[in-house]
Amino acid sequence: MSEPERRIALLIDADNAPAAKIDVILAEVARHGIANVRRAYGNWKSPHLKGWEATLHEYAIRPMQQFAYSTGKNASDMAMVIDAMDLLYARNLDGFAIVSSDADFTPLVMRLLTDGMKVYGFGEKKTPEAFRNACSKFTYLEALGGEALPDSAAATRPKTSQELRNDTRLLQMLRSAVEAASDEDGWARLSTVGSQIGNQASFDPRNYGYGKLSDLVEAIGLFESRRENLNIWVRNPPRSGTKKAAKKAAKKAAG
Template sequence: MTDEKRIALLIDAENAPASKIDVILAEVARYGTANVRSAYGNWKSPSMQPWEDTLHTYAIRPIQQFAYSSGKNASDMAMIIDAMDLLYTRSVDAFAFISSDADFTPLVMRVLTDGLKVYGFGERKTPAPFVNACSQFTYVEGLGQPSAESNGTESQPREPQKLRGDARLMLMLRSAVEAASGDDGWAHLSEVGSQIGNQASFDSRNYGYTKLSELVEATGMFQVKRQDLSVYVRDGRKA
């Protein structure tokens, strides 16, 4: 019997697109089994209709929260309380949060202190603090087919010049390659990926590239070689 991770999938339905739930669930399945699936919101609101149509299809439990007072988000509070309950009972091994709301950043940081991974999913409007706090954050526009609103631009590969101009990305890649490299400067790509995962939230698809190897090659700043079904990279400056 395999030891598969139990993942709690908690959805801020008021700040997440229902149209992407199928590809998000497929993505979560790469990391484990979503044995807890809950969506939070005021289900009496007409804006929640798109989510209502998907709840039964994907076995997601709706959690009703009324707006008790103006300016207060009861749904966020309910989601945070349930997450903390799951954390304390140790009934899950990881969390997946679907939201574009930075208010969940402290929750993510709290979960991380207990050694559990947090997979985040949200739209490109998601504030950086929430994106960077997650173990891995994936923009939903990069999953599946481009949405009509994005006109396909969200999943287009970023140009090499723009990649090289992204100081955070380049520092992250170079640091990971250096940490994983041997005396000859070459590093196994899988170890580079692990190093990046330890540094910050990262997903090559957020830059328009399906694989890390494609992103690394696109920058034009690294040497890449393939040998015996393995991929190795080296900082181009050390060639």
Template sequence: MADAELRLALLIDADNAPASKIEPILTELARHGVANVRRAYGNWKNPHLKGWEAALHAHAIRPIQQFAYTSGKNASDMAMVIDAMDLLYGRTLDGVAIVSSDADFTPLVMRLRHDNLRVFGFGEEKTPEPFVKACSTFLYLEKLGVLDNGDTPAAKPKTAAQLRGDAALVQLLRSAVQASADESGWTHLGAVGSHVANQGSFDSRNYGYRKLSDLIEATGLFEVRRSGQAVELRELPNAPARRPRRGGSNAG
């Protein structure tokens, strides 16, 4: 894999992440590199975090204790930010994985990416969009699970109507195809994937499709042709205008 040598740090906001998802998170990170730094932050005296105890030991995750100095304030957030900046200045990492549904980490993500670190985000579907969009890649925890072969399954695929009804998705895909197409309108899937990756934290699995090509084909907006391992596509011509209803009044 192209990312196999990435050196990663896994930072978990345990107050805002379920322990039940740690295995699929680690499985996903293993596709990109090795997470030798693994830390989970929280007030471990809080019974709410009891479910994390077994996960910490089983996956060699170091618990970082943070007391709630002020009611209603999350000291874990600040501790994670400080550690992330220390890791950044240590210049020993290629990427950071942040597990949280808290948008307060958005400035941190932007700072890490400014220094060319990959940022892998994991959070629940309630995660605010600014945090989602700031990450290099973001996966919703509800979509993650583990199959018998160790792979992470995609969620239930969205229908063509649902995909076409997502204006942001349609615009993203169309822009990627148009930006990389040749004079005949055809482009390679790899070029489209690169363009999409540069636009934000897109992942086809959040729409229920394991591969980008399957998602694109499912929209019904693009013509796809395959030759061996090569996949090419182009935007379909605009659908014909809807015919006027019969019985309507005629002008004049």
């Protein structure tokens, strides 16, 4: 018997999200479950949101009207947070997909995670690090397909080997995941490594310009790898001191 499909609430901060990307966002959400709640928040009388009108009807997204009660205050954000908490307390969802490039939603994400919810974030490259890292998984809109965003070429360009090696957070995350998933010989199945990373932090190889984790690991060039049928195995390369110690021990054992 197959498991029931996960139910996800898609909440869109229309003021900070491009309507042109909604099709690929929905396709991405569909990989995790079904978006049975679809809401977009904003002041729909504002000409700034004109591009969203046709999109709302085409993709069955419910517009949530929120007037700007005072200048400089984003009432839409408050309404979105209140709705998210109401949905959380209803206890009939398995996760949330939040579309915004605004770091103000970081506390909301952390609260949802506390209740065991998966939170999938979507935003532009400019999204602050705090919001990106808080999500179970965060994906740059520029890294998805569909209509290109302004200045998206640089955002989706695959990072070079040197750029990847200079990313200490990425390397530490990969090395820790490989070590945690490895067998006695240090080899770890790459699929298990991916799951381990997902449990540690927000991660999507497409944010680095690579479609798959295997492509990213290969581009870094610091991990040993081998293939067995359809499985890919990786391990952290032994440190030079470890190699010398191993050779010395083997020589001593040989007499």
